Each structure stands twice: as structure tokens, then as C-alpha cells.
Amino acid sequence: MRDPSKPRRARTKSYDGPAGGYGSLIGLAKVAVAQSVPAIETGRQLLRQNKADGFACVSCAWPKPAKPHPAEFCENGAKATAWDLTSKRCTPDFFARHTVRELLDWSDYDLEQAGRLTHPMRYDAAADRYVPCAWADAFAAIGASLKSLDPTKVTFYASGRASLETSYMWALMARLYGSQNLPDSSNMCHESTSVGLKQSVGSPVGTVLLEDFAAADAIFFFGQNVGSNSPRLLHDLQEAARRGARIVTFNPLKEPGLQRFKNPQSPFQMLTGDQTRISEQYHQLRAGGDLAVLTGLCKWLIEADAQAARDGALPLLDHGFIAEHTQGFEALASFCRDAAWPDIERESGLARSQIETAARTYASAPAAIVVYGMGLTQHVLGVQNVNMVCNLLLLRGNIGRPGTGPCPVRGHSNVQGQRTVGVTEKPELAPLDILKAQYGFEPPRQKGWNTVEACEALLRGEMTGYVGLGGNFLRAVPDSPRIEAAWRRQALTVQIATKLNRSHLICGQIAYLLPCLSRIERDDQATGPQTVSVEDSSSCIHASFGDRTPASPYLLSESAIVAGIAKAALAPNPKVDWDAWLGDYALVRDAIEATYPQWFKGFNARFRQAGGFHRPNKARQRDFTEAPGGKANFIQPSSLSATGFADAQDVFRLMTLRSNDQFNTTVYGFDDRFRGVSGGRDVLFINRKDMxxxxxxxxxxxALQTVAQDGVERRLGGLRITAYDVPSGCLGTYYPECNVLVPLDHHAQGSKTPASKSVPVRIVPDPPSPGAPAS
Structure with a gap:
């Protein structure tokens, strides 16, 4: 048997195949075999995945269609399902065999390979082991500890997988306790979206629905790897490409999913080798060069429109829309006119002709969508990237019409939904006055900590307690060695989870590991099996129903765990009946509707319908009254580079990457098929000329060493130099291992999203990297 503490070493070879095809089927089969999942049960559950009478995928938040495909799942979604269906069990016997110190040397993959957690566990510091405990004892101890702490110094973190019902209970529990510290995983990925879209159009979420892809004449991609992160979107892109929609991609890496797709559900393509070309243009810009590209696109449109006016030709801009619905156009136009093409070319890494070709494509499309991911949001000027996407759309009135709008692709399956129902550190985003009247208490009004601010508070010694609803916080955050070193000083750490991960092994003075049901499992409560709900990236609300026998009789639902902690930590409140809510989740949905009537009218009657129901979005209706000034705003950037640092000799822009055998911090295996990597993750992708x-x-x-001025040495060694098609001056390596290189203060202005897509680093000789976990 392989020693889990020993690192794996990667092998590399070129890959020139499409996304999808037999590679997807083989990748899924490998994970299913590794998890010892019976084929019949795997097939049964996959056929229920993302269906109206089934369960919502536990990985990404891509929309669920009203008329699903026979197999409405992607490779990574199927891997996530197999991961939960595993026959492996992480029992008290496992913890009796392994100390926490020993497990800290294991990789993320090997920790989760231990299987589903089966019993509530308490950390015994003297033995350095987790030991089993009763649920009642765990709740009593957690409640007593919380009562002894200052609520303003306790963090309630949520990862994004919890249902709307659990998320609502979670946020209410934290505020009843007195804490506004409600960070979540969106702080680390799309907080720049929430801030930027709100500034530009008044809505913190995208305006695109699934059906808009069938109406779009052009689809522009920025910084989003569809083949690994949201492969179900490839079906819509394939249909769009076949009907003649023009797809243009800007991304530093050539991702197969945005080049060619072989549909695993198409017998013709699988048998004949036929493939669908996705992008007609693919532009490899520099990491952080999106501001320059977007400025160039806007510059060409504005100047070409002026020339058209002089020539008596049709306008390229929607002047009627601009006059009626927007403000700030002249300032943006002046900025774009003044931007020099040599500067745009230098910062973007693209030729003027490439940007102009893309601009002509955009100008010729009656309706256009802009899809983007963390390649835009995770930069120092990530908020301004989002503003510039909106500027591009507003110039031609590409918002509030079919086939148009901004489409941020969210990660975790309900990360957008949990923000909708109150998981937010920002008091202005929660209906505090409604909650006060509804539940008869005074909610905290001060701003709480987001993820970065919670880490800053931890380093200052101010954060004294952490309660986590899923996730792998210590692996996901920047500056992870520094955060881990300070973590043990906390009085209390509580982790709610389905599987073991590294965050569970860094313990506070009192520490509990509480196992919960997965979304695929049957949730039996007093009134019978329960159904939950989630919100997808397009703001559609869907039902989710699990029917699998739970992995252990000792598991509780996430809602039951939240109710158990709340009853132990809070004074009784006659207006909050935790037991009644736990017995019938429909009562929680009634409470959500009462708190958010503008979005959830008729919640219980509507959420089971095929395709879900859409949560209203004013910007989609061209109502921009919730934007500053009451109109959509053209906002000019402060720079042509989103990186936040100046280029210097041999300083590279490091991009953190995910493999196609991975979802967020969960590593399903050691193959990154699309990049030709197998057997390990210790890879540094570099341009051959730079090499x-x-x-x-x-x-x-x-090794890589961060270029920073704070006196902290950040180094990651043992990386295999690998020539790759990446722009000169840019590097890529895998997340979350490379989080050791990301300074905590290297984050987006205005949102504090970690700027993980452009970290200033140098390549240095390779001494061992102290304290780095195995890859």
C-alpha cells in the first residue's frame, strides 16, 4: 500500500484532443472505481442528477434546464457524485490508528480517500487524536464555549454547498448570537462580481438566463475554463456554434473546452470522431491584461461609431439606450480615446489587429453575452474588470434583452443562493429591520469580517472562534502557512463536513468535527423525507431531493446540526422554533418568503417546478434604479493592467490553476488530462522562450518565491519545469498548493477577493519548502 505521506511526482505529455469524448468517460470511471461505488447505484444516481425530481449537483452552480438531457451531468459533476457515494468510511477506528500530527503529512486527496465521516468527533489534545462523542455532548460543549466568547470575535463561515434552508438558519443563528462575521466562499472567488455589477448596473448577480444562450449572436469569454469548471455549458455552446453564433475567447491558456468539444451524449460524434469547433477566435492575453483588452474593444467601438456618424453610416453604439438608461459615458469615452494602442498592446500581450477583429465581431452581433470567471475577478483590479465588462455591454445596449448580458460563472452549487438568504458580512445586504420585526431581536449592525478580514483578525489575535459549514478554509485562503500557525490560538473551532480535509487537522483549544448528510442522501425528519432548495448561477431556484441511505446512522443533516448548535448557544426565542423548522423544512421556506417576499413569493408552491423559478432581477428588466445614481454607470478603470504591480526584471505573473480532476480544493485524482499531466500536481507551466x-x-x-515588501518569505519548491503554451512572462501552477505564495494583502480593491490570478513571483533554486503539505 502506498504511503500517503510521500509526495507524488507528475509526468507530462502533450494533449491535442477535445473536451468531452471518451476521456470524460474514462476520467469518471477512474474515480468511481477508486471510490468502490457499485455501478448500478452510480448509474441510478447520475440519472437523477440535476433533474426536477432528483438532486441538484453538489459541485458547480450551472443552471438546470427545464427540459434536461438524458444525462444532465458533466464529468466533474459525476465525479462529485461518486465522491459522495463512496463505500469508504472514515470511522473512529481510523482516528484511533492515526494521530493528527501524522495526518497533517497526508495530501488533500489521501485525506478525503479515507471516506465518509461517520461519527461526531472531539479533538483530544493530550492524545493528539479525534475521539468519538455523543451529539448531545458536542452541542452542549459548543454552546457553552460560544456563550463564553465575544460574539463579535467569532466567525461563521459557509462554503457554498449548503441548501437555502440551512443557509437561512445559519445566518439567523449567527445574528441571534450577535455576530455579523458571515464570510463565505464567494469572498474568495466572485466578490468582485458582487461589488462590480452592483456599481455598474445595480444588481450584484448576472442577468443571463439559460435560454439566452439560444438567442445570442455572439458569446465572449474572459478568464473562464468551461471544460473543467462548468462542462454542462458546452452543450449550449455546441448548439450556439452550430446555429452560427460567434464565440470569441480571451484566456491566457488554450483550454480544450473552448476550442473543440466531442459530446459524450452524441452517438454520432462518439462513433465517428466528429467534433464541434467552439471558439472562432481564441486570443491568449497576458494574465491581468483583460483591462487593456476591454479598453481596446471599447475604444474601437467608440471611435468607429464616431467615424460612422461622419460617414452617414449606421451607428455602432446604442445611443438611445445610453441616453435613457446610463450615465458617465463621456468620461469613459474620453478615457478610451486617450488610451494609446501601443500601451494597450503591451499590457494585453495582444496585437491591435487581434483586438480590432474581436471588436468587429462584437459590433456585428445584434445580441451578445459576456461570460467570465475568476480569471477576471481574482486580480487587484478585479472589480474594475467587472466594470469594464459592463461598459462593453452597455455601449450596445446588450443588457435587458434576450441573448444579452453579463454571465459570471459561479462555482459552488449554492454559493449565490446562500448570499441571497443572508449569509453576508455586509449589513446593508441583509434585511435587518425585517429580521428584527420577524424574530423580535436587535441584529448586529456593524460590518462583519469577510474571508480576508477574518484571516487578518486571526493574525491580530482578535478572532477567537470559528464555526464552519463545510469547506476547507485553511487550504482555500491565501498565506495558508501563516494562517495555520495562528489558527490553534482560537478557543473554539467547529467543522461541519462529509469528508476529512486539512482544515479539520488544525485545531483550536476546543475542536469538534461534525459529520453531515450529503445532498444525495435521504433526509428523514419528523414529518418524513425532506426536500431542500438551491439557487443556480442564473438566479433560478430549484428543488433537490436525496434518496440514498445515509452513509452512517450517526449522521445528521446540516439543518439539524445548525439547529442543535443554535439551541445550545442561544437563549430561547418564542418566535424561532428550531425544532418545528427541523421537523418540516417547508416552515423554513415560509420564513424565507416572509423575510424576502420580493424574491420568494409562493416559495413552497413553485420551487419543485421543472427548471426552477427565477428570482427577479431588476437589471434584467432594464431597471437600474438600484445602481448608484439610479442609472447604469459607465466606470473608467484606473489602469490598463489589473495586476496591481509593475513589471520588473524576471518577475512573473503567476496564475493559480485547477485541474480537470478537481473541484475547488477537492482533488479527485492526479490526472489533468487537458494539460497532459498525470501522476502528480508538482508542475510549473512556463513559456518555452522564458524557460x-x-x-x-x-x-x-x-521553486517559486513571492515578490513582496512585507518581510515574509513565501516559497513553494519541488515544482517540475514544464514548457507550455502560456504567454511570456506568465506562469501557472496548481491551487490550493500554491496558496502559500499568495500574500493576504494581495487582493482586489473594493472586494478583498484574493488576487490569485496574477501573483508576482520569481523562479529561484529549489531548497525544500518548509511546512508545505504533500502534493
Whole structure:
């Protein structure tokens, strides 16, 4: 048997195949076999996945269609399902065999390979082991500890997988306790979206519905790897490409999913080798060069429109829309006119002709969508990236019409929904006055901590307690070694989870690991099996129903765990009947409707319908009254580079990457098929010319060192130099291992989203990296 504490070493080879195809089927089969999942049960559950009478995928938040495909799941969604269906169990016997110190040397993959957690566990510091405990004892101890702490110094973190019902209970519990510290995983990925879209159009979420892809004449992609992160979107892109919609991609890496797709559900394509071309243009810009590209696109449109007016030709801009619905156009137009093409070319890494070709495509499309991901949001000027996406759309009135709008692709399956029902550190985003009247208490009014601010408070010694609803917080955050070193000083750490991960092994003075049901499992309560709900990326609300026998009789639902903690930590409140809510989740949905009547009218009657029901979005109706000034805003950027640092000799822009055998911090295996990597994750992708200039050889081991002025040395070693088609001056390596390189203060202005897509680093000789976990 392989020693889990030993690192794996990657092998690399070129890959020139499409997304999808037999590779997807083989990748899924490998994970299913590794998890020892019976084929019949795997097939049964996959056929229920993302269906109206089934369960919502536990991985990404891509919309669920009203008329689903026979197999409405993607490769990674199926892997996530197999991960939960695993026959492996992480029992008290496992913890009796392994100390926490020993497990800290295991990789993320090997920790989760231990299987589903089966019993509530308490950390015994003297033995350095987790030991089993009764649920009642766990709740009593957690409640007593919370009562002894200052609520303003306790953090309630949520990962994004919990249902709307659980998320609502979670946020209410935290506020009844007196804490506004409600960070979540959106702080680390799309908080720049929430801030930027709100500034520009008044809505913190995208305006695109699934049906808009069938009406779009052009689809522009920025910084989003559809083949690995939201492969079900490939069906819509394939249909769009076949009917003649023009797809244009800007991304530093050539991702197969945005080049070619072989549909695993198409017998013709699988048998004949036929493939669908996705992007007609693919532009490899520099990491952080999106502001320059978007400025160039807007510049060309504004100047070409002026020329058209002089020539008596049709306008390129929607002047009627701009006059009626927007403000700030002249300032943006002036900025774009003044931007020099040599500067745009230098910062973007693209030729003027490439940007102009893309601009002509955009100008010729009656309706256009802009899809983007963390390649835009995770930069120092990530909020301004989002503003510039809106500027591009507003110039031609591409919002509030079929086939138009901004489409941020969210990660976790309900990360958008939990923000909708109150999981937010920002008091202005929660209906505090309604909650006060509804539940008869005074909610905290001060701003709470987001994820970065919670880490800052931890380092200052101010954060004294952490209660986590899922996730792998310590692996997901920046500056992870510094955060881990300070974590043990907390009085209390509580982790709610389905599987073991590294965050569970860094314990406060009192620490509990509480196992919960997965979304696929049957949730039996006093009134019978329960149904929950989630919100997808397009603001549609869907039902989700699990029917699998739970992995252990000792598991509780996430809602039951929240209710148990709340009853132990809070004074009784006659207006909050936790037991009644737990017995019938429909009562929680009634409470959500009462708190948010503008979005959830008729919640219980509507959420089971095929395709879900859409949560109203004013910007989609061209109502921009919730934007500053009451109109959509053209907002000019402060720079042509989103990186936040100046180029310097041999300083590279590091991009953090996910493999196609991975979802967020969960690593399903050690193959990144699309990049030709197998067997490990210790890879540093580099442009061949940069490699030769520095005298580096293929396969040579090297380290990365962060360029920072705070006196903290950040280094990651043992990386295999690998020549790859990446823009000169840019590097790529895998997240979350490379979080050791991301300074906590290297984050987006205005949102504090970690700027993980452009980290300033140097390549240095390779001494061992102290304290780095195995890859």
C-alpha cells in the first residue's frame, strides 16, 4: 500500500484532443472505481442528477434546464457524485490508528480517500487524536464555549454547498448570537462580481438566463475554463456554434473546452470522431491584461461609431439606450480615446489587429453575452474588470434583452443562493429591520469580517472562534502557512463536513468535527423525507431531493446540526422554533418568503417546478434604479493592467490553476488530462522562450518565491519545469498548493477577493519548502 505521506511526482505529455469524448468517460470511471461505488447505484444516481425530481449537483452552480438531457451531468459533476457515494468510511477506528500530527503529512486527496465521516468527533489534545462523542455532548460543549466568547470575535463561515434552508438558519443563528462575521466562499472567488455589477448596473448577480444562450449572436469569454469548471455549458455552446453564433475567447491558456468539444451524449460524434469547433477566435492575453483588452474593444467601438456618424453610416453604439438608461459615458469615452494602442498592446500581450477583429465581431452581433470567471475577478483590479465588462455591454445596449448580458460563472452549487438568504458580512445586504420585526431581536449592525478580514483578525489575535459549514478554509485562503500557525490560538473551532480535509487537522483549544448528510442522501425528519432548495448561477431556484441511505446512522443533516448548535448557544426565542423548522423544512421556506417576499413569493408552491423559478432581477428588466445614481454607470478603470504591480526584471505573473480532476480544493485524482499531466500536481507551466532565457531544462526542479515588501518569505519548491503554451512572462501552477505564495494583502480593491490570478513571483533554486503539505 502506498504511503500517503510521500509526495507524488507528475509526468507530462502533450494533449491535442477535445473536451468531452471518451476521456470524460474514462476520467469518471477512474474515480468511481477508486471510490468502490457499485455501478448500478452510480448509474441510478447520475440519472437523477440535476433533474426536477432528483438532486441538484453538489459541485458547480450551472443552471438546470427545464427540459434536461438524458444525462444532465458533466464529468466533474459525476465525479462529485461518486465522491459522495463512496463505500469508504472514515470511522473512529481510523482516528484511533492515526494521530493528527501524522495526518497533517497526508495530501488533500489521501485525506478525503479515507471516506465518509461517520461519527461526531472531539479533538483530544493530550492524545493528539479525534475521539468519538455523543451529539448531545458536542452541542452542549459548543454552546457553552460560544456563550463564553465575544460574539463579535467569532466567525461563521459557509462554503457554498449548503441548501437555502440551512443557509437561512445559519445566518439567523449567527445574528441571534450577535455576530455579523458571515464570510463565505464567494469572498474568495466572485466578490468582485458582487461589488462590480452592483456599481455598474445595480444588481450584484448576472442577468443571463439559460435560454439566452439560444438567442445570442455572439458569446465572449474572459478568464473562464468551461471544460473543467462548468462542462454542462458546452452543450449550449455546441448548439450556439452550430446555429452560427460567434464565440470569441480571451484566456491566457488554450483550454480544450473552448476550442473543440466531442459530446459524450452524441452517438454520432462518439462513433465517428466528429467534433464541434467552439471558439472562432481564441486570443491568449497576458494574465491581468483583460483591462487593456476591454479598453481596446471599447475604444474601437467608440471611435468607429464616431467615424460612422461622419460617414452617414449606421451607428455602432446604442445611443438611445445610453441616453435613457446610463450615465458617465463621456468620461469613459474620453478615457478610451486617450488610451494609446501601443500601451494597450503591451499590457494585453495582444496585437491591435487581434483586438480590432474581436471588436468587429462584437459590433456585428445584434445580441451578445459576456461570460467570465475568476480569471477576471481574482486580480487587484478585479472589480474594475467587472466594470469594464459592463461598459462593453452597455455601449450596445446588450443588457435587458434576450441573448444579452453579463454571465459570471459561479462555482459552488449554492454559493449565490446562500448570499441571497443572508449569509453576508455586509449589513446593508441583509434585511435587518425585517429580521428584527420577524424574530423580535436587535441584529448586529456593524460590518462583519469577510474571508480576508477574518484571516487578518486571526493574525491580530482578535478572532477567537470559528464555526464552519463545510469547506476547507485553511487550504482555500491565501498565506495558508501563516494562517495555520495562528489558527490553534482560537478557543473554539467547529467543522461541519462529509469528508476529512486539512482544515479539520488544525485545531483550536476546543475542536469538534461534525459529520453531515450529503445532498444525495435521504433526509428523514419528523414529518418524513425532506426536500431542500438551491439557487443556480442564473438566479433560478430549484428543488433537490436525496434518496440514498445515509452513509452512517450517526449522521445528521446540516439543518439539524445548525439547529442543535443554535439551541445550545442561544437563549430561547418564542418566535424561532428550531425544532418545528427541523421537523418540516417547508416552515423554513415560509420564513424565507416572509423575510424576502420580493424574491420568494409562493416559495413552497413553485420551487419543485421543472427548471426552477427565477428570482427577479431588476437589471434584467432594464431597471437600474438600484445602481448608484439610479442609472447604469459607465466606470473608467484606473489602469490598463489589473495586476496591481509593475513589471520588473524576471518577475512573473503567476496564475493559480485547477485541474480537470478537481473541484475547488477537492482533488479527485492526479490526472489533468487537458494539460497532459498525470501522476502528480508538482508542475510549473512556463513559456518555452522564458524557460530557455533563464537556462531552465524540461523536468528540472525549481521553486517559486513571492515578490513582496512585507518581510515574509513565501516559497513553494519541488515544482517540475514544464514548457507550455502560456504567454511570456506568465506562469501557472496548481491551487490550493500554491496558496502559500499568495500574500493576504494581495487582493482586489473594493472586494478583498484574493488576487490569485496574477501573483508576482520569481523562479529561484529549489531548497525544500518548509511546512508545505504533500502534493
Amino acid at each position: 530557455m532565457r533563464l537556462g531552465l531544462a524540461e523536468g528540472q526542479r525549481a
